[in-house]
Amino acid sequence: MALPLLTALAFCLVISTGGSQGFTVEPAQSDLNVHIGEDAEFTVRASSAISSGNWTFKSKAIVTWIGTTPLILAEYRPRVKLNNTSGSLVLRSVSESDNGDYTVTVTEVGGVVASATITLQAFELHRQSYPEPVHVFPIIIVIMIAVIIASLLYPCLTSALCAWFIAKKICRANLAPRTNTVTDRNVGRDNTLAANAGDGSRDYENISGIEQGRRSNAPVGDPTYMGLKLEDRSVYSELQR
Template structure:
């Protein structure tokens, strides 16, 4: 007659034991990155209610507790905030001496223990990067420009953008020195604006735009005549203006029938005579690139007689 109660009691005991043996402690994150001077939040999630626990770091018991009664190591009393219900811990004002593994051991109300380990890395945040160049006046197609990005911080990773787009390396563009250095061979005028981003697990910072002043030209030399007509009447006025694509602005010289006439971008001929008929050549020279180019235009002056 007593068999059914004994069977029922045994069944209840089995259920209780299985639940206790499944006690676990899950950290919110295994690796915790915090800026130097910041607060490290060691968040853990026990699978059931806890009775007691402790946190250890390099053999030192930072804090231990039973219920709501806790004991904090003297070196941590001003820096520790414990949540005795969950076992989570906040360590304030961290520095590199705090780097390492922190292990929490918890005991649930059923007497079962479980533990978890979180690795703390206190890092110096990344400062705003600064870009420097080996050449402040590069010449298009001729020069190789070396840009260097420097930022202060712990374990900084570097990335570049060109003209607002993420930099794709290869060909003329080569990264080295852990992506800190960018080499631009055969620099082009389209290599205008560069930015560098420095990052680590605690923050990201971007440089001010670096504007590369590439020198080129002169090219596309053109002469415009005013008034623009096939022939000019004797006694009238005319002007010739020369333009060119160039950086920096070039120097202009005028030749008339192969002989030097004057310097400047424009030549004005007042009271045209038949002797002004001929070839006007604009010679353009860039003092930085040391390159020159020219264009010519014929003027015809008709006699009144």
């Protein structure tokens, strides 16, 4: 009876030891890349049920739990969400200061401990800048308005130029006869003077030689004869004698 009892106890011990040595916790990904401002999800899977555990970052336990009761570090309370059944963790609104290694340590119901590490890398999202689009519609409107104004002003400008040319021609036509009339008047006056001069010469030629000599001897610049004709000067000279 003693031998079968010892054999059963040894078999149970082997099974219990083998089960404890097989407990593990695996991360869904060892490197977690997240944009700054987004939430980081540290997902882990344990090979069996866990009773307790903790998450540490830079040697600080940011959250510790036993059963269903979590204990969260004060500075992380607004940002940490824990799944105490699986041991997964959510860290909200990450920044560059959150970059680094996060280690989870869990204990199964039988007391076996396992751990895993996930590295967080939070980076800034670089948005590609595009050139501002050119608004073609206002340019088209301006061009259309300019064309309309030009089409309205073109007839007015054409009419104004035509009126200017017509007025210029009329002025030239009105000035031409007046110039001819003045010229004709000057020519007539010159002809009259020439005729009078000719008559005087003929009268002077008909006078006798003695009379011509007297007339030629009359002082031209003498003020006594001012205003007298040539014949009157001779008579006036005879009277003075």
